[in-house]
Each structure stands twice: as structure tokens, then as C-alpha cells.
Amino acid sequence: MLYVERRPEKLIDENGLRTDGRRPREMRPIKMEVGVLDRADGSALVEWGGNRILAAIFGPREVHPKHMALPDRALVRVRYNMAPFSTPERRKPGPDRRSIELSKVIRNALEQAIFVEKYPGAAIDIFVEVLRSDAGTRVAGITAASLALAEAGIAMRGLVAACSIGKIGDVIVVDPGHDEDMWGDADMPIAVMFEDRVITLLQMDGPMDESQFNEALSLGMSCCELVYELQKEALRRPFVFVERKVVGGGQTV
Amino acid sequence: MCSWKEKLWEGVKLYEESIGSSLMKEYMLKELKNGKRVDGRSFYEMREIEVRPGSYTKSCGEAWLSLGGTKVLVGISADIGEPFPDTPEKGVMVSNVELLPLASPSFEPGPPDENSIELARIVDRALRSSKYVDLDKLVIVPGKLVYLLFLDMYVLDHKGNLADALTLATVIALAKSKIPKVSLSSDGTPAVMNEQISVPVSDPVMNFTFVKIGDYILLDPNLDEEIASDAMITMAIDGQGRICSIQLRKGFFRDVEIKKMYEIAREKRKELMSVLEEVLRVGQETA
Numbered sequence: 001m002l003y004v005e006r007r008p009e010k011l012i013d014e015n016g017l018r019t020d021g022r023r024p025r026e027m028r029p030i031k032m033e034v035g036v037l038d039r040a041d042g043s044a045l046v047e048w049g050g051n052r053i054l055a056a057i058f059g060p061r062e063v064h065p066k067h068m069a070l071p072d073r074a075l076v077r078v079r080y081n082m083a084p085f086s087t088p089e090r091r092k093p094g095p096d097r098r099s100i101e102l103s104k105v106i107r108n109a110l111e112q113a114i115f116v117e118k119y120p121g122a123a124i125d126i127f128v129e130v131l132r133s134d135a136g137t138r139v140a141g142i143t144a145a146s147l148a149l150a151e152a153g154i155a156m157r158g159l160v161a162a163c164s165i166g167k168i169g170d171v172i173v174v175d176p177g178h179d180e181d182m183w184g185d186a187d188m189p190i191a192v193m194f195e196d197r198v199i200t201l202l203q204m205d206g207p208m209d210e211s212q213f214n215e216a217l218s219l220g221m222s223c224c225e226l227v228y229e230l231q232k233e234a235l236r237r238p239f240v241f242v243e244r245k246v247v248g249g250g251q252t253v
Numbered sequence: 254m255c256s257w258k259e260k261l262w263e264g265v266k267l268y269e270e271s272i273g274s275s276l277m278k279e280y281m282l283k284e285l286k287n288g289k290r291v292d293g294r295s296f297y298e299m300r301e302i303e304v305r306p307g308s309y310t311k312s313c314g315e316a317w318l319s320l321g322g323t324k325v326l327v328g329i330s331a332d333i334g335e336p337f338p339d340t341p342e343k344g345v346m347v348s349n350v351e352l353l354p355l356a357s358p359s360f361e362p363g364p365p366d367e368n369s370i371e372l373a374r375i376v377d378r379a380l381r382s383s384k385y386v387d388l389d390k391l392v393i394v395p396g397k398l399v400y401l402l403f404l405d406m407y408v409l410d411h412k413g414n415l416a417d418a419l420t421l422a423t424v425i426a427l428a429k430s431k432i433p434k435v436s437l438s439s440d441g442t443p444a445v446m447n448e449q450i451s452v453p454v455s456d457p458v459m460n461f462t463f464v465k466i467g468d469y470i471l472l473d474p475n476l477d478e479e480i481a482s483d484a485m486i487t488m489a490i491d492g493q494g495r496i497c498s499i500q501l502r503k504g505f506f507r508d509v510e511i512k513k514m515y516e517i518a519r520e521k522r523k524e525l526m527s528v529l530e531e532v533l534r535v536g537q538e539t540a
Binding site: 001003037038039040043047050052054055056058061079081083084085086088089090093094125127129131132133134 | 315324329330349351357358412435
């Protein structure tokens with residue numbers, strides 16, 4: 001009621017620029033911070049465009065309720081949740097149909113990377129909190145959760161990186177922003193684990209012909225690879241710092 | 254940034270809610286006899302307060318605040334709607350606390366439990382009884398149309414004393430809030446303007462939580478102290494040093510103890526004001 005959204009006149013202007021001034025193949029700025037929370041076993045804050053996503057891991061820990069425990073592998077649970085203040089118009093707290101579906105596909109995307117057979121009878125709980133939403137929350141969430149899993153020391157085959165691809169008219173764009181998410185013609189989130197080069201999440205909404213789909217898929221893979229490089233750097237950063245201190249003559253700070 | 258040494262230590266810490274608190278308490282009492290708290294603070298010393306710069310919500314006012322290690326994020330959302338029938342000439346303010354499962358291994362997903370509802374009501378009572386937000390000014394058409402303010406308080410990292418952290422963050426978030434102005438057009442229908450107005454607030458109210466361990470009274474308990482405590486109380490102090498709301502949350506206190514805590518809280522509020530003024534000033538510059 002208080003916040004009415006209007007469709008921009010054009011999603012791509014005569015210079016080929018998008019509503020936020022990006023070119024079709026330009027991603028939004030991404031910032032990753034690992035270990036933001038003390039009490040969680042692993043945590044990460046990802047700032048992706050206007051998105052602010054906080055992910056935290058608890059586990060491996062005892063399964064509660066006990067009957068849910070699996071005898072041969074870990075139980076991986078994901079809760080994707082949007083904060084009431086994550087949108088201009090307040091969202092009612094608690095899960096809705098959308099967040100339940102997203103929790104499910106995010107769980108699958110991450111579970112492929114975890115050596116679940118290493119933790120029989122245990123639970124690995126993954127919490128993804130969308131604090132501020134600005135299109136592409138699920139891919140930012142997967143990216144954050146994957147970092148948090150690594151920080152928690154969960155045995156993994158590799159990191160899972162994710163990104164979304166969109167379509168405006170006949171133009172394939174990477175990492176659609178808010179306007180493109182609302183009024184664009186197609187949206188395709190994708191998550192990739194690069195160690196095995198496998199796709200662990202793929203959803204699509206909106207029609208694409210064969211050549212458009214092929215372009216979207218290969219663009220999606222390359223965008224995920226960029227995100228993956230950033231993830232590795234974010235995880236490495238604290239260790240680089242430690243290494244430098246030792247080499248520098250063992251001085252304590 | 255977490256330290257890996259600390260992580261290793263966490264595995265053998267005794268204090269996980271409910272287990273080992275009696276061992277922890279014994280140790281605490283020994284230290285308290287020597288005039289020391291487990292984290293080295295004096296009895297009435299608060300932990301460090303920090304407000305994280307940046308924007309983390311899409312609401313009209315926010316604060317990511319850390320008190321010691323306790324991290325909370327408060328976002329204020331605004332809307333317009335009908336007032337409550339018993340207060341037709343006042344805006345509406347709704348408080349909600351979410352104890353997120355990522356904040357502590359003992360928090361579980363689900364609807365608000367008694368602890369989160371108690372916390373929301375502690376903050377709400379402090380704000381209302383001190384008239385921090387002037388709800389009379391949030392009226393558009395008396396009896397028909399008023400502003401609705403939703404105070405959503407998110408607990409991100411629970412390391413003790415959520416009440417004080419949430420109250421302080423909410424006060425800051427409200428002071429920084431900007432909501433779209435609504436005017437009435439000539440035919441009486443409301444129109445949302447581009448112009449923004451601030452939420453009308455007065456002198457900040459602050460909550461102070463004390464615990465009693467043995468015979469010792471401590472301000473701003475950390476998680477260990479909270480768990481080991483025999484009694485816990487939260488009281489709100491307004492700008493004139495008046496006591497605005499109290500909640501005895503656990504155990505019992507004696508009258509002399511309560512009077513003493515009121516005196517301490519009144520002094521502490523003055524000290525905290527300087528911290529808060531700094532935060533609010535910076536907030537206004539960036540807004």
C-alpha cells in the first residue's frame with residue numbers, strides 16, 4: 001500500500017544498457033565475508049547487489065527429533081527464510097510456499113557437495129536468512145551457505161557456486177536485478193560444483209528457444225565460475241593473513 | 254572474523270545451555286569473591302557496543318548492533334491502515350522478536366516461543382511507557398487511517414543479554430527511520446508522496462538487565478552468567494531518569510537490591526547516551 005512499484009519504461013535502453021546501467025553480461029558487485037557469527041559452527045555474509053544474505057551452519061550434531069536420523073548418512077536440513085524487513089512492504093514472518101520450495105532445491109544443491117556418508121546418524125543444519133532481498137536471493141544463499149559449510153569444516157567434494165541468468169526480450173542477461181526479475185521474460189537460476197563440473201540446481205521460468213537456452217546455460221556456467229573464484233578467495237583470506245604473520249619474523253600483533 | 258583456536262575451545266566448553274551450568278557457577282562465584290567476572294569486567298560494566306555500518310535490510314530504518322558478541326538486526330517497516338478501535342487517534346506499533354536458529358544451537362525454527370514473546374514485550378513496554386515514539390503524530394485520518402510501524406527484531410548471534418541489545422538497536426533504528434509521507438487528496442483518498450518524514454521520537458529509553466549470582470549483582474550478563482544466574486531482571490530508564498518498565502524474568506530479588514539496581518541503571522543510561530548520540534549523529538549524516 002505504502003510502496004507501489006512501477007515498471008520502468010524500458011528494461012534495456014537504446015545503448016544496450018540495463019535499468020541499473022549494466023551491460024547484458026555484467027554481474028553486480030559481490031562481497032563475501034566468512035565467519036561473521038560466533039556461535040554458529042560456520043557462517044558467511046554475502047552482499048550481492050542489493051542482496052544481504054546470512055548463512056549459518058550447525059553440525060554435524062545430534063538429530064532432533066531422533067527418529068529422523070539416517071543410519072548410513074547425515075541428515076541435511078535447509079531453512080531458507082526471508083526476513084520481514086527484507087522487502088519494502090513488510091513480509092509476514094514464517095515460511096510460505098515459496099520459501100519451502102526454495103529450501104528443498106537449495107538442500108539438494110548443497111547436499112551433492114557434502115560427503116554425507118561421513119556423518120551417519122548426524123544432522124547438518126543449514127540456515128539461510130535473506131536480510132535484504134534484491135533478486136537472486138536463492139543463488140546468493142547457496143553461495144553463502146557453501147562458504148559457511150566450508151568454514152564449519154564439513155567434508156565436501158567442493159564448493160557450490162550459483163548465479164542466475166535472465167532474458168529481456170530476446171537478450172540474454174546475466175545476474176538479473178530487481179526490475180528484470182519482476183518484469184523480465186525469463187529467469188534461470190543455476191548452481192554448479194566445479195570440482196566435478198556438475199550442475200546441482202537448475203530452475204527456469206519463462207520460454208527460451210534452443211539457441212537462447214544454450215547461450216544461457218554456458219553463460220550461467222561462466223558466471224558460476226566467477227563466483228567460485230571469489231568464494232575461494234574469501235575462504236583463503238584469513239589463512240593468508242596468518243601465513244604472513246609467521247613469515248614476517250614471528251611478531252605478535 | 255572467528256579465530257580457529259576459539260572454535261576448538263568451544264567444543265570443550267562446559268556452558269552449553271542446561272548442561273554444566275552448576276560447574277560454571279561454582280567457578281564464577283569463586284572469581285566474583287575476588288571481585289572479578291569471568292570475562293574480566295567489573296560488576297556494573299557493560300560490554301562493548303558497536304553499530305555495523307552499511308545497509309542490511311529494505312526497511313525504512315535499521316540497526317545492526319553488537320553488544321559484546323551478541324548481534325541483533327532490527328528493521329522497521331511502515332504501512333498505513335486502520336487504527337485499533339480503542340485508540341482511534343494513535344498510530345499502530347507492533348513488536349516482533351525472532352530468535353533465529355542461526356543465533357544459537359538451542360534455538361529452533363518455528364513460531365515465536367515464550368522467550369521471544371517475552372523479549373518483544375519487554376522492548377515494547379519500554380518504548381510505550383516512555384512514549385519514545387509519539388504515536389499521536391502518526392495519524393492521517395483520525396479513527397480511519399494511521400501509520401503502522403512494525404518493529405522486527407532479529408537475533409543473529411546469542412551471547413547473552415538480548416533484551417538490552419534489542420532495545421538499543423530498536424531505539425536507533427526508529428530514530429533513523431524515514432517513512433513516505435501520506436497526504437489526503439481533495440476527494441479524501443490517501444496519496445503516497447515522494448517526500449519522506451522521520452518517525453517522531455523523544456529522548457531514548459534504555460533497558461538494563463541485571464543478574465544475581467549468589468549475592469552478587471551483575472549488569473549486562475554474558476551467556477555464561479545468564480545461564481548460571483539465580484535471578485534476572487530488566488528495567489527501562491527514560492530521559493528523565495524515570496523507571497518506565499520492569500520485568501522480573503527469573504528468581505527473586507530483595508527490595509534493597511532493586512533500589513540499588515535502579516540507581517545503577519540511571520547512571521548507566523547517562524554513560525550510554527554519549528555512545529548513542531555518536532551513533533545517531535553518524536546515522537543522520539549518511540541518511
